[in-house]
Amino acid sequence: MKNSSFLQGLRDSLMLLLWGGFVLWLSFAGQLATYLHPSLQNYTTAAGVVFLVLAFFGFRSLFTRPLLHEHQERHGHHECCGNHQGHDHAEQAKGHQHHRAVDGIGSMLFKTILLLLPLAIIVSGKATAYSITTIQNRGVVDNINKLPSAKAGAAVAVSATSLTKSTTSAFQSSPSSDSSSPVASGGPMPLQVIDMLYAVQMPSYRGEFEGKEVELIGQYIPLTTGNPKGDRFQAIRMFITCCAADAKPVGVTVQYPNPLKVSEMGWVKITGKPTFPMEGGHRMAVLEATKVEECPAPSEPFVY
Amino acid sequence: MLLITAWFHFSFSDFQYAFLSILLEGLPFLLGGAILSGLLEEFLPQALMTQLLPKNPRIAIIVSGLLGVIFPVCECGIVPVVRRLLKKGLPVSCGITYMLAAPIVNPLVILSTLAAFRGQGAWEMTILRFGLGLTVAILAGWIVSCFAPFSILRPGLLAPDNDHEHNHSGSGGMLDRLQNAASVATRDFLDVAVYFVIGAAAASLFSTAVNQEIILPLAANPPLAIVSLMGLAAVLSVCSTTDAFIAATLTTFPMAAKLAFLVFGPMLDFKLLFLYGAAFSKRFILSLALGLFVVIGLLCWRLSALNLAW
Numbered sequence: 001m002k003n004s005s006f007l008q009g010l011r012d013s014l015m016l017l018l019w020g021g022f023v024l025w026l027s028f029a030g031q032l033a034t035y036l037h038p039s040l041q042n043y044t045t046a047a048g049v050v051f052l053v054l055a056f057f058g059f060r061s062l063f064t065r066p067l068l069h070e071h072q073e074r075h076g077h078h079e080c081c082g083n084h085q086g087h088d089h090a091e092q093a094k095g096h097q098h099h100r101a102v103d104g105i106g107s108m109l110f111k112t113i114l115l116l117l118p119l120a121i122i123v124s125g126k127a128t129a130y131s132i133t134t135i136q137n138r139g140v141v142d143n144i145n146k147l148p149s150a151k152a153g154a155a156v157a158v159s160a161t162s163l164t165k166s167t168t169s170a171f172q173s174s175p176s177s178d179s180s181s182p183v184a185s186g187g188p189m190p191l192q193v194i195d196m197l198y199a200v201q202m203p204s205y206r207g208e209f210e211g212k213e214v215e216l217i218g219q220y221i222p223l224t225t226g227n228p229k230g231d232r233f234q235a236i237r238m239f240i241t242c243c244a245a246d247a248k249p250v251g252v253t254v255q256y257p258n259p260l261k262v263s264e265m266g267w268v269k270i271t272g273k274p275t276f277p278m279e280g281g282h283r284m285a286v287l288e289a290t291k292v293e294e295c296p297a298p299s300e301p302f303v304y
Numbered sequence: 305m306l307l308i309t310a311w312f313h314f315s316f317s318d319f320q321y322a323f324l325s326i327l328l329e330g331l332p333f334l335l336g337g338a339i340l341s342g343l344l345e346e347f348l349p350q351a352l353m354t355q356l357l358p359k360n361p362r363i364a365i366i367v368s369g370l371l372g373v374i375f376p377v378c379e380c381g382i383v384p385v386v387r388r389l390l391k392k393g394l395p396v397s398c399g400i401t402y403m404l405a406a407p408i409v410n411p412l413v414i415l416s417t418l419a420a421f422r423g424q425g426a427w428e429m430t431i432l433r434f435g436l437g438l439t440v441a442i443l444a445g446w447i448v449s450c451f452a453p454f455s456i457l458r459p460g461l462l463a464p465d466n467d468h469e470h471n472h473s474g475s476g477g478m479l480d481r482l483q484n485a486a487s488v489a490t491r492d493f494l495d496v497a498v499y500f501v502i503g504a505a506a507a508s509l510f511s512t513a514v515n516q517e518i519i520l521p522l523a524a525n526p527p528l529a530i531v532s533l534m535g536l537a538a539v540l541s542v543c544s545t546t547d548a549f550i551a552a553t554l555t556t557f558p559m560a561a562k563l564a565f566l567v568f569g570p571m572l573d574f575k576l577l578f579l580y581g582a583a584f585s586k587r588f589i590l591s592l593a594l595g596l597f598v599v600i601g602l603l604c605w606r607l608s609a610l611n612l613a614w
Contacts, residue, residue, distance in 0.1 A: 012490050023331070035325040040332075047332035050339065054493075057486035111498050118327050118501065127320035130512075134318040139517045146553050242546040244325035245511055 006062065008108060013058030015115055020051030022119050033300055034128050036243050129301070130238065130247065132264045135221065140236055140251040142284065144197040147239055147250060188215040188271050193237045194303055196252045196274055196285040209274055216252075216270045216287060217298060220262040223253065226279075231257045235270055235287070237303045247302065256289040269295040314513040322508035326541065326575065327501070330380040333543075334500055335493055337381025341388035342489030346481055353392050361397065365445035368398035369438050372406030379407040379544055379570050380500070380579070384492040387583045391462060396453045401445030404596075407544040407570035408437030417566065420548035429548075429559065432607070433566045440567065440599055444592070456588045458581070496582045503578035507541035510574060514539060520556060526608045529561035530601050537569030538577075544570035560608030568600045 026032050027045040036044060121127050141147055191214040199206040218235030226232075236251035238244070254270055262268055272289035357364040377385055386403045390396060407413065417430045448456060516539075519532040533554065542550055547569050551562045572593050580589045 035328050043332035044328050047335045054486050054490050057483045061487055114498055114501050121320050126317055127324050130318050131315045133313045133315035134512045137313055137515045241549050243329040245322040246542055
């Protein structure tokens with residue numbers, strides 16, 4: 001029984017060490033941004049540190065265990081402490097020690113596998129983006145009013161002299177963003193998908209870039225409806241409130257007459273001119289593209 | 305790996321992605337709850353809890369519902385805290401009231417609801433959410449107080465000292481006392497984390513595989529709209545501090561349905577359904593789920609009919 005208790009203590013400490021290690025690795029490798037809103041990433045990193053602190057205490061407890069056993073024997077305590085019901089801590093003799101209830105081997109094994117499962121998924125490295133399946137299940141949002149925090153974002157957009165904060169930050173963090181960025185070289189204006197959606201609702205904001213040459217990065221999705229000529233697709237970005245689990249795809253229609261060889265959900269850089277035509281009684285955003293090329297995923301894949 | 309039907313499209317990689325996201329988001333809060341639990345165990349005197357609560361059980365339940373305003377804990381972190389408080393002598397009815405109300409009445413949630421519904425009756429929605437959440441939690445506490453604790457709690461939960469190994473004398477050094485707290489926190493975290501992993505898996509499965517657009521046609525019918533948004537809240541399992549931002553975007557749905565989403569979700573979603581298993585019996589959890597669904601649904605429907613919640 002003492003061995004089982006030791007094993008469980010060891011399992012717990014190792015588990016915390018592993019969890020702490022993996023969380024901190026994700027954090028320092030910059031991969032938390034793949035899963036979480038920036039405002040939550042620091043909490044998760046802090047949790048990684050706390051895991052390591054708890055693991056330290058766990059190992060320290062294992063190291064001092066022999067003294068505790070001696071103490072228990074003096075007080076006549078047994079391993080099956082959980083079976084003596086209802087004693088009042090305040091009335092107990094001072095300084096006594098208790099044992100933890102020890103899981104059976106089967107239960108310990110099951111819980112261990114379950115707790116290792118998320119770590120195995122992290123190691124596999126495959127769970128880093130959504131496929132088209134979830135995009136279809138969630139539906140692409142093309143109306144800014146259907147996005148969380150849309151009103152707050154709209155306020156930012158209205159007060160901004162040119163581009164939204166998210167546009168600038170996305171391009172700053174994108175691999176293509178360096179001294180030769182479009183803004184620095186006087187090339188096309190960098191634009192975000194949500195900028196175009198805001199612009200649909202706000203004529204004053206629309207004037208900032210309507211008809212000008214812009215560059216937009218998004219994920220390619222073929223447009224299966226409302227595309228009689230077959231010359232349109234959607235460029236989407238994932239908008240998150242909290243974490244990737246609540247991500248909503250937001251997208252604009254891109255019109256590009258040339259044939260494209262891009263895989264679904266592949267990242268593309270689109271150069272073209274934004275237009276805001278009335279179609280089906282609604283104003284919508286259409287980017288008339290002159291150039292579409294594949295590009296690497298930006299380091300910050302979400303928009304907020 | 306793709307299973308396709310009209311409303312259920314499953315992708316294993318998407319499931320894994322959402323699963324990890326929920327885990328990484330919830331971990332700090334779950335861990336925070338476990339740390340708080342460890343500190344309570346080591347530093348909160350056993351008798352203090354019962355001394356502080358009013359002697360009248362009904363008033364004690366009401367006070368427990370409001371505890372979340374002072375001790376804000378979100379729904380992920382609340383379970384280890386409540387487990388520890390129950391072990392410390394908090395009556396089960398008070399524990400359940402605190403557990404259900406805290407994720408709704410906490411100040412962060414109030415502020416986020418106000419911000420999210422700006423321009424959509426923010427004050428009305430915030431007050432209704434606070435009031436309805438507190439009312440339902442108190443009601444649940446009163447009902448629970450009529451039953452024996454052993455029929456509600458997970459077997460062995462109240463058995464004292466079965467999950468820690470420490471010196472009660474308080475005479476040890478601070479490092480020893482912190483080690484005791486860490487030991488309890490570790491056990492509580494790992495105990496609850498097992499249920500959290502299962503709950504996160506269930507929530508991920510439904511949030512990625514179910515076609516969420518199928519509920520849109522239900523928006524025009526108030527009872528169906530309320531039921532469907534409560535179902536959506538359970539499926540999405542979003543943290544109560546941010547769920548208002550999602551509810552506010554469901555523009556085609558009546559406000560009563562959004563209210564149901566905001567009250568039901570923090571009390572019972574797929575993730576919580578399993579997390580509660582760390583403290584309560586399966587029969588109780590199922591009864592609680594059914595009870596909350598019916599009571600919140602009926603109250604929101606009534607508010608809708610009275611035109612109080614639009």
